[in-house]
Amino acid sequence: MMESLELSHVLLLTSSSSSSLLTTKAIRQLGLRCLMKKPNKNGNLRLTRSFSSHTGGGAAPASSQGEDEDARDGKISEEDATSNGVEVPEAGDVEEEKVRNRVSYNIVFVTAEAAPYSKTGGLGDVCGSLPIALAARGHRVMVVSPMYINSTPGDKKFSGAVDLNRRIKLYCFGSVQEVGFFHEFREGVDWVFVDHPSFHRPGNPYGDKFGTFGDNQFRFTLLSYAACEAPLVLPLGGFTYGNKCLFLVNDWHASLVPTLLAAKYRPHGVYKDARSILVIHNIAHQGVEPAITYGNLGLPPEWYGSLEWVFPNWARMHALDKGEAVNFLKGAIVTADRILTVSKGYSWEITTSEGGYGLHELLSSRQNVLSGITNGIDETEWDPSTDQHIAFNYSTDDLSGKVKCKISLQEELGLAVRPECPVIGFIGRLDYQKGIDLIRMAIPEIMENDVQFVMLGSGNPAYEDWMRATESAYRDKFRGWVGFNVPVSHKITAGCDILLMPSAFEPCGLNQLYAMRYGTIPVVHETGGLRDTVQTFNPYAEGTNDEGVGTGWTFSPLTKESMLVALRHAIKTYKEYKCSWEGLMKRGMRRDYTWVNAASQYEQVIEWAFMDPPYC
Numbered sequence: 082m083m084e085s086l087e088l089s090h091v092l093l094l095t096s097s098s099s100s101s102l103l104t105t106k107a108i109r110q111l112g113l114r115c116l117m118k119k120p121n122k123n124g125n126l127r128l129t130r131s132f133s134s135h136t137g138g139g140a141a142p143a144s145s146q147g148e149d150e151d152a153r154d155g156k157i158s159e160e161d162a163t164s165n166g167v168e169v170p171e172a173g174d175v176e177e178e179k180v181r182n183r184v185s186y187n188i189v190f191v192t193a194e195a196a197p198y199s200k201t202g203g204l205g206d207v208c209g210s211l212p213i214a215l216a217a218r219g220h221r222v223m224v225v226s227p228m229y230i231n232s233t234p235g236d237k238k239f240s241g242a243v244d245l246n247r248r249i250k251l252y253c254f255g256s257v258q259e260v261g262f263f264h265e266f267r268e269g270v271d272w273v274f275v276d277h278p279s280f281h282r283p284g285n286p287y288g289d290k291f292g293t294f295g296d297n298q299f300r301f302t303l304l305s306y307a308a309c310e311a312p313l314v315l316p317l318g319g320f321t322y323g324n325k326c327l328f329l330v331n332d333w334h335a336s337l338v339p340t341l342l343a344a345k346y347r348p349h350g351v352y353k354d355a356r357s358i359l360v361i362h363n364i365a366h367q368g369v370e371p372a373i374t375y376g377n378l379g380l381p382p383e384w385y386g387s388l389e390w391v392f393p394n395w396a397r398m399h400a401l402d403k404g405e406a407v408n409f410l411k412g413a414i415v416t417a418d419r420i421l422t423v424s425k426g427y428s429w430e431i432t433t434s435e436g437g438y439g440l441h442e443l444l445s446s447r448q449n450v451l452s453g454i455t456n457g458i459d460e461t462e463w464d465p466s467t468d469q470h471i472a473f474n475y476s477t478d479d480l481s482g483k484v485k486c487k488i489s490l491q492e493e494l495g496l497a498v499r500p501e502c503p504v505i506g507f508i509g510r511l512d513y514q515k516g517i518d519l520i521r522m523a524i525p526e527i528m529e530n531d532v533q534f535v536m537l538g539s540g541n542p543a544y545e546d547w548m549r550a551t552e553s554a555y556r557d558k559f560r561g562w563v564g565f566n567v568p569v570s571h572k573i574t575a576g577c578d579i580l581l582m583p584s585a586f587e588p589c590g591l592n593q594l595y596a597m598r599y600g601t602i603p604v605v606h607e608t609g610g611l612r613d614t615v616q617t618f619n620p621y622a623e624g625t626n627d628e629g630v631g632t633g634w635t636f637s638p639l640t641k642e643s644m645l646v647a648l649r650h651a652i653k654t655y656k657e658y659k660c661s662w663e664g665l666m667k668r669g670m671r672r673d674y675t676w677v678n679a680a681s682q683y684e685q686v687i688e689w690a691f692m693d694p695p696y697c
């Protein structure tokens with residue numbers, strides 16, 4: 082099995098290099114400039130929109146490398162040291178826009194979550210906002226997601242969707258499955274909901290109080306099949322999306338799509354002009370199931386190598402366990418035309434043995450199509466000057482509402498109403514990823530300070546119990562709200578002074594972006610998207626200009642001690658250096674978080690995907 086995995090890998094690599102050659106040719110034919118240089122944040126010169134970007138780091142022609150001053154001096158900038166994927170140029174370069182021959186694409190998002198219809202975390206946020214931003218740029222955009230009905234008031238979210246009366250038969254899991262489609266056209270986007278009895282049950286999209294659903298492989302196989310059919314069979318607004326579309330497949334739940342395109346459609350002449358991009362929001366979840374389940378997926382036997390996965394010896398259950406499995410995310414990594422992650426830092430981390438969760442070698446082998454694009458945020462939902470969930474609105478022009486939000490939060494949670502006391506917040510899934518263990522270890526020392534601490538989260542029952550117990554132990558200064566509650570998350574974001582994010586890894590992270598927009602100062606572990614988006618406060622840079630002064634505190638390594646040091650800096654600055662604190666707040670609030678920049682970068686990657694022939 083291992084041998085066949087490696088063989089398929091070699092074959093795929095061969096086709097990768099040929100596609101890169103074609104890409105270079107295609108770019109030359111299109112007459113694009115091979116090199117443009119602009120200074121980065123640190124003032125270093127870097128390559129942008131070059132075919133060296135497109136085909137991967139290190140592939141630049143000798144002449145162009147010679148033009149790079151850092152390279153000539155033999156120096157490697159800090160940025161280069163942590164970036165070995167393909168850099169996507171940022172928006173705002175007018176010349177870039179002129180050079181770009183703007184084409185509109187038919188884009189099909191495939192996702193397990195899309196806010197406001199469904200959301201358990203950041204995947205829902207991104208797939209609820211990015212499609213709208215891309216549609217606003219002139220693309221035809223469809224989002225295909227399950228229609229989760231769980232007999233709660235939340236079902237009302239689907240009330241605007243109408244039954245398209247188009248039922249199709251899908252052949253998998255040894256039987257014929259019939260799915261229907263509901264549709265809502267909202268904010269320029271075709272929101273398409275796949276209807277099947279397996280999406281109608283209590284709980285969240287992935288599980289209920291008894292744990293993860295046992296048939297998730299089945300449910301998300303259905304989603305992937307239905308998403309492949311939707312552009313062909315749904316006449317939305319009178320016309321189907323047709324064959325030439327771009328599938329943006331998000332995380333493992335949608336990862337079967339690129340393999341289906343290659344194995345089931347292209348051999349029959351369908352989707353020959355389509356392309357797929359895998360977006361990795363979280364590599365820790367890969368959709369791994371026993372190898373025997375491959376037969377259920379309705380794929381030809383010769384495509385087994387695409388999903389084939391062999392656990393290392395240490396991860397096997399017993400001596401007879403061969404560790405053979407199928408891995409949905411791996412399937413997309415080896416078949417998608419391009420791969421994206423949700424920050425540049427994370428696109429590098431997943432190519433390392435520490436961050437790749439076993440997939441780092443495969444990802445490294447596809448570095449020439451791997452890029453990172455930092456998420457934006459929905460600036461209408463997350464705007465302190467208009468937010469309906471918070472007690473008082475405020476902005477950089479008038480910050481007075483911020484402390485009123487804090488007082489209101491203290492009142493609501495039954496904490497002492499003390500506007501001068503720093504309030505630290507945490508919002509997130511209660512999961513290993515989010516660094517809850519570190520908070521657990523540090524809480525006795527944090528509580529020795531004159532602070533209040535508010536946590537909102539749900540997930541691992543052990544962490545939920547710990548939150549309840551900690552609230553009992555520190556009734557005067559700790560509140561733990563167990564549950565998933567969007568209005569409360571807005572109230573905490575507005576009412577706290579400091580947001581703590583000690584994530585073990587964080588592909589992008591949205592809460593630190595929301596916090597900065599609300600004048601709440603992030604204290605974060607220096608990892609992934611947190612490192613990319615939070616800049617540590619430098620008091621010595623104050624009074625020059627805003628560049629380099631910082632928007633929060635980052636800490637590393639991931640230890641209790643270094644987290645406490647950063648927190649103490651934040652608390653001391655809050656208490657003793659009011660002007661500096663206000664500067665931190667305003668700098669964070671003024672940053673550009675819109676999806677416009679990210680959407681333009683996605684557009685660039687889509688353009689690159691169509692320049693190459695299909696990868697598989």
Ligand SMILES: Nc1ncnc2c1ncn2[C@@H]1O[C@H](COP(=O)(O)OP(=O)(O)O[C@H]2O[C@H](CO)[C@@H](O)[C@H](O)[C@H]2O)[C@@H](O)[C@H]1O
Nearest residue numbers: 202203204362423509510538564565566570588589590591
């Ligand atoms: N108990 C609760 N009540 C209300 N709201 C809650 C909540 N717990 C979490 N949320 C909300 O869910 C979202 C979580 O965003 P994160 O970026 O932390 O996402 P997550 O780790 O799920 O997603 C993954 O995908 C996203 C998107 O790409 C990446 O940013 C991230 O790094 C990656 O791990 C935020 O909107 C947050 O406010």
